[in-house]
Amino acid sequence: MHCITLTYTKPLLRQAVRSFWWRVVGFKYFVALALVAASLLGLILDGDTSWFVGVLASVLVFGITFVVALYVIHYGNSLRKLQAMGSHQAKLEASEASLSLSSGASVATLPWSAVTEVWRFKSCWLLLFSKSQFVTLPLADIPTEARAFIIARVQTSGGKVE
Numbered sequence: 526m527h528c529i530t531l532t533y534t535k536p537l538l539r540q541a542v543r544s545f546w547w548r549v550v551g552f553k554y555f556v557a558l559a560l561v562a563a564s565l566l567g568l569i570l571d572g573d574t575s576w577f578v579g580v581l582a583s584v585l586v587f588g589i590t591f592v593v594a595l596y597v598i599h600y601g602n603s604l605r606k607l608q609a610m611g612s613h614q615a616k617l618e619a620s621e622a623s624l625s626l627s628s629g630a631s632v633a634t635l636p637w638s639a640v641t642e643v644w645r646f647k648s649c650w651l652l653l654f655s656k657s658q659f660v661t662l663p664l665a666d667i668p669t670e671a672r673a674f675i676i677a678r679v680q681t682s683g684g685k686v687e
Contacts, residue, residue, distance in 0.1 A: 530617075532613060532665075533661070538600070541649045544651070548644060561581055568581065609630035621678070637681070641653050643679050644659075644687055650667075652679075
């Protein structure tokens, strides 16, 4: 069993949410928004005022609102959880059967099969439980052998590691 104390900071959470956000949204999304914006601009400059211009404008506004809301909501949730923790520290216990996280805010014990993916970034890992729920693990606090153990358990339980 690995018992590790994790320390969370606002910069770490900002980086984790930014990494999650970029991985979800990606470059292709912004290319698509740029194409919609260019098409809209071209139609407006040609004097087109049809319903199609309205549809394109709506798609552009909703597209921009989505990416902003995705970041703001996840970052806000992260900050609220950080405040609820109190000491900004959590305890990670990784055993053969489960992963347990405890802080001043809550305690959760989950089987490894609950982790569907691990997204590895420079300063942290994100353990995903669904497309929009994840736990941030600050790498500065996790020894190399514990990292290898976590990856092995996730893969053994059918989770993906990227």
